Amino acid sequence: MRQMKTKALSKQTRNNLVTYGIVIAAYIAVEILMRAGMVSSLLKGLLVPLCIYVILAVSLNLTVGILGELSLGHAGFMCVGAFAGAIFSKCTMNAIPVAGLRFFLALLIGAAFAALAGILVGIPVLRLKGDYLAIVTLAFGEIIKNVINIIFLGRDSRGFHISLKDAFDLGLEPEGEVIIKGPQGITGTPNDSTFLIGILLILVTLFIVLNLIHSRTGRAIMSIRDNRIAAESVGINVTKYKLLAFTVSASLAGVAGVLYAHNLSTLAAQPKNFGYNMSIMILVFVVLGGIGNIRGSIIAAVVLTLLPEMLRSLNDYRMLIYAVVLIAVMIFSWSPKCREFRERYGLKRLLGSKKGAKEEV
Amino acid sequence: MMGFISYLVNGISLGSVYALIALGYTMVYGIAKMLNFAHGDVIMIGSYVVFSTVSTMGLPPAAGILISVAVCTVLGVVIERIAYRPLRQASKLVVLITAIGVSYFLQNVALLIYGANTKSFTSVVTIPPLSLAGGALIISGETIVTILACIVIMIVLTLFIRHSKPGRAMLAVSEDGGAAQLMGVNVDGTIALTFAIGSALAAVAGVLLCSSYPSLTPYTGAMPGIKAFVAAVFGGIGSIPGAFIGGILLGIIEILGKAYISSQLADAIVFAVLIVVLLVKPTGILGRQIQEKV
Numbered sequence: 075m076r077q078m079k080t081k082a083l084s085k086q087t088r089n090n091l092v093t094y095g096i097v098i099a100a101y102i103a104v105e106i107l108m109r110a111g112m113v114s115s116l117l118k119g120l121l122v123p124l125c126i127y128v129i130l131a132v133s134l135n136l137t138v139g140i141l142g143e144l145s146l147g148h149a150g151f152m153c154v155g156a157f158a159g160a161i162f163s164k165c166t167m168n169a170i171p172v173a174g175l176r177f178f179l180a181l182l183i184g185a186a187f188a189a190l191a192g193i194l195v196g197i198p199v200l201r202l203k204g205d206y207l208a209i210v211t212l213a214f215g216e217i218i219k220n221v222i223n224i225i226f227l228g229r230d231s232r233g234f235h236i237s238l239k240d241a242f243d244l245g246l247e248p249e250g251e252v253i254i255k256g257p258q259g260i261t262g263t264p265n266d267s268t269f270l271i272g273i274l275l276i277l278v279t280l281f282i283v284l285n286l287i288h289s290r291t292g293r294a295i296m297s298i299r300d301n302r303i304a305a306e307s308v309g310i311n312v313t314k315y316k317l318l319a320f321t322v323s324a325s326l327a328g329v330a331g332v333l334y335a336h337n338l339s340t341l342a343a344q345p346k347n348f349g350y351n352m353s354i355m356i357l358v359f360v361v362l363g364g365i366g367n368i369r370g371s372i373i374a375a376v377v378l379t380l381l382p383e384m385l386r387s388l389n390d391y392r393m394l395i396y397a398v399v400l401i402a403v404m405i406f407s408w409s410p411k412c413r414e415f416r417e418r419y420g421l422k423r424l425l426g427s428k429k430g431a432k433e434e435v
Numbered sequence: 436m437m438g439f440i441s442y443l444v445n446g447i448s449l450g451s452v453y454a455l456i457a458l459g460y461t462m463v464y465g466i467a468k469m470l471n472f473a474h475g476d477v478i479m480i481g482s483y484v485v486f487s488t489v490s491t492m493g494l495p496p497a498a499g500i501l502i503s504v505a506v507c508t509v510l511g512v513v514i515e516r517i518a519y520r521p522l523r524q525a526s527k528l529v530v531l532i533t534a535i536g537v538s539y540f541l542q543n544v545a546l547l548i549y550g551a552n553t554k555s556f557t558s559v560v561t562i563p564p565l566s567l568a569g570g571a572l573i574i575s576g577e578t579i580v581t582i583l584a585c586i587v588i589m590i591v592l593t594l595f596i597r598h599s600k601p602g603r604a605m606l607a608v609s610e611d612g613g614a615a616q617l618m619g620v621n622v623d624g625t626i627a628l629t630f631a632i633g634s635a636l637a638a639v640a641g642v643l644l645c646s647s648y649p650s651l652t653p654y655t656g657a658m659p660g661i662k663a664f665v666a667a668v669f670g671g672i673g674s675i676p677g678a679f680i681g682g683i684l685l686g687i688i689e690i691l692g693k694a695y696i697s698s699q700l701a702d703a704i705v706f707a708v709l710i711v712v713l714l715v716k717p718t719g720i721l722g723r724q725i726q727e728k729v
Binding site: 138198199202206210212214224238350354365390391396401404408412 | 464470472518521522524525526527528529531532533535536537539540542543544546547657661664665668672697699700702703706707709710713714717718719
């Protein structure tokens with residue numbers, strides 16, 4: 075009995091280690107290719123965004139796959155993290171000259187603010203169910219984006235000034251500096267994000283999410299997903315665990331946001347980067363990778379980010395192909411007819427006929 | 436005061452468009468229990484068809500609108516047949532992602548055919564503006580037509596659903612699909628009909644929207660689509676009168692918010708009101724509370 079338990083545990087640990095291993099192996103492979111000069115500059119520019127998407131996909135999977143609630147506002151939390159981190163970095167550019175330390179603190183601050191936003195949004199939102207919850211998270215994401223677009227923030231010797239009108243309204247002293255310029259956002263954020271930091275953050279994210287899933291808390295969260303009423307009746311505090319999962323997911327999105335902010339010199343909240351389209355794109359990664367499957371999220375995020383770039387030579391047709399692939403994959407993996415077809419002629423059946431034989435008996 | 440009334444009328448006009456789009460969302464949701472994210476893009480396709488037939492080919496507007504309605508109806512049925520029907524039994528999320536795929540597909544088809552440049556849409560309405568209160572209040576022809584069209588469509592649709600056989604089949608399927616099938620209702624046919632009606636309404640909404648706001652890009656449909664979706668949820672998704680009320684309210688809130696609070700925050704205000712309504716009434720204004728069984 076005891077032996078069985080350790081064996082079961084080790085299988086889980088092994089599984090986790092494989093996931094970490096894949097990430098590290100991917101890093102080493104890319105580094106070797108880069109040393110050999112086989113990575114195009116286009117691909118080099120994609121490395122940090124890839125890390126950002128992987129973190130976003132893994133963290134959203136915590137809400138969608140493990141908690142079982144559909145969230146369409148993940149980009150909103152990323153937006154909060156990005157702006158909090160960027161403001162911090164910009165304000166302390168002279169005070170903390172060590173880039174590594176400053177970036178580390180920016181990450182913590184971005185995560186903290188995103189977590190705070192997660193709690194504020196989560197308390198009212200998590201009372202709702204299903205599609206209502208989805209539309210309200212979408213609404214919150216859009217509100218966050220819109221509000222950030224009208225904020226002007228400046229700093230001078232008297233401290234910070236906030237205005238909702240324009241930069242002149244701040245009433246800054248001549249040597250004062252405007253930090254957020256409304257729709258133009260923040261310019262001149264230090265470019266601290268690197269591929270190595272991105273990979274390290276992916277590993278940290280995986281560590282947090284995988285350990286959360288396999289802990290007592292994680293089991294409580296999954297029990298809420300599988301049957302809320304049953305979970306409640308065995309004494310699980312549904313609100314607490316829902317909020318916990320939602321907040322962790324939001325704060326990790328904030329980390330991705332900080333990474334995003336420090337990868338670009340200009341940070342502005344536009345529909346393209348922080349709108350619902352972004353949230354939906356991350357959701358596509360999660361669903362295509364397999365709902366609740368962390369490793370699947372990583373692979374789907376990487377493949378679906380690289381696919382349009384690989385198809386770049388096809389110009390205008392690439393997004394069309396992307397759309398067709400998306401629909402085809404969904405139908406192929408979920409339509410009853412296709413499932414039957416796969417069961418009959420699938421690889422598993424052809425390679426290992428043992429299982430099929432067993433079923434026939 | 437006249438300013439306020441004028442904003443209110445504009446709000447009702449915009450709300451009428453939202454209501455027409457929201458009807459498509461809410462009917463499909465009520466019957467197929469899915470969020471059809473591609474609905475907004477059907478509007479865009481409908482507008483482009485009118486643009487091609489009226490502005491480029493020079494057909495009369497009425498013919499253009501008829502062709503647009505026909506194209507959208509066929510499009511809606513084809514989308515349902517190819518992309519959604521095979522996934523009838525799959526989880527909601529899978530269908531949602533497929534709908535997003537269809538949305539990308541339609542946007543990129545439009546992008547390939549018409550390019551990314553904004554096309555200026557010539558209004559199909561030729562009614563002169565109505566001048567009231569000695570010229571202090573001017574209501575444009577587009578506004579009048581939009582509001583009238585919405586009212587007529589609502590009445591016809593309600594009569595159709597209440598009193599015709601296919602309409603009652605739609606009610607039955609939305610109540611309980613399995614039981615309806617056992618009673619001999621053709622469920623697949625009914626769902627296809629729902630998509631056809633929803634898409635036809637989307638075409639009409641597209642024409643009206645682009646007559647009032649005459650700039651057309653492949654992404655024109657996305658934001659009104661989302662707003663109409665919000666309107667449907669606002670009124671209680673699955674409820675047809677709810678979509679009407681939700682749409683009109685949303686239009687009024689958006690225009691008044693734009694006029695009196697902040698034009699940049701108008702969208703945020705709309706979404707904030709939605710959140711407040713859902714917190715007080717978690718299934719929308721006219722939504723039915725579903726009892727959870729253990």
